[in-house]
Amino acid sequence: MIERIDISRIHVLGGTDDDARRFVESDFKIRSGLCPNGHGLLQETDFGQACEQCGFSTNKRAEKVAHQ
Numbered sequence: 486m487i488e489r490i491d492i493s494r495i496h497v498l499g500g501t502d503d504d505a506r507r508f509v510e511s512d513f514k515i516r517s518g519l520c521p522n523g524h525g526l527l528q529e530t531d532f533g534q535a536c537e538q539c540g541f542s543t544n545k546r547a548e549k550v551a552h553q
């Protein structure tokens with residue numbers, strides 16, 4: 486089970502609560518293996534994950550979840 490980061494632990498330098506919320510959402514999607522820009526599944530690469538559609542890439546890997 487992938488859980489969102491506790492938003493109270495996030496501090497976006499020079500940012501607002503909205504920035505913190507966006508960070509939490511995009512981090513959650515990345516760890517779920519999804520493009521934070523809404524393109525669906527990310528491709529696994531040697532260094533992490535990448536989106537073929539928008540070129541987004543990250544060195545965070547998706548956490549494996551058991552789909553039932």
Ligand SMILES: [Zn+2]
Pocket residue numbers: 520521522523524536537538539540541
């Ligand atoms: Zn994308």
